[in-house]
Amino acid sequence: MPENPVSPVRLRPAAPSDEAALGELDRSTWSTLHAVTPRPQPPYEPFFDDRHRPEDFLVAEAENEAGEVCLAGYTRLVPPTPLACNAHVRQIQGLAVADWARGRGVARALLRAAFTAARGDGANRMTLRVLGHNAPARALYESEGFVVEGVLPGEFFLNGRYVDDVMMGRSLAP
Structure with missing residues (x-):
């Protein structure tokens, strides 16, 4: 089923003034x-x-059901290590989309903005980690060119069961 785009979605770097809204979004989307x-x-x-x-x-803003422009989602994009030999890589370390904005292209827009930002910083590779049972996220990442590069079987014990930690990556070459 095609996604219904949010009209319009504005993508921008986060600002210190976003802290309360980002904290609320993070708490409201928490899930195992x-x-x-x-x-x-x-x-x-x-x-x-500090970290x-x-x-x-990067944050996405859009109109919610009430017509108010508010935070629809965010992603965190950082170098995976401080090592100079790893400076060509960026890692997504968090992606969240508000319940009201799900299925409307916000996560995909954030990923694509992350690719552009990473390329602008000189990166040529992107990585991420995702829990093995998170099928919706894995499908999104795969549709955006990520492939599974490694699996740590049973790395986490969540809700009474062992869950794999899946490492995914992709080239940022055009």
Whole structure:
């Protein structure tokens, strides 16, 4: 089934002023389908910190059902290591889409914006990790050119069962 695009989706780098909205989006989309950490509980940790800086995130804004422009999703894009020999790689370390915006192309738009941003930073390769049972995310990543490059079987124990950690990657060459 084709996705219904959100009209219009605005993609931009995150700003410090997005912290509250990003924290709320992160908490509202928490699920063992993608999260290996416990469900966040009050008092909530700040969304941004020394390792999660606003400049590491791309955000999507769109009109919700009430016609209000608000945060529809985000992705975090960072070098996987601080090593110079790994500087040509960027890694997606988080992608979330608000429930009201799902199935409307927001995640795909964020991925494509991440590819463009990574190329602009000189990267020629992108990687990510996804839980083996997260079929919707894996299908999206595969449709955008990612392939499975490794699997850590039973790496996480979630909801009473062992779940694989799947490593995926793709070239950013045109």
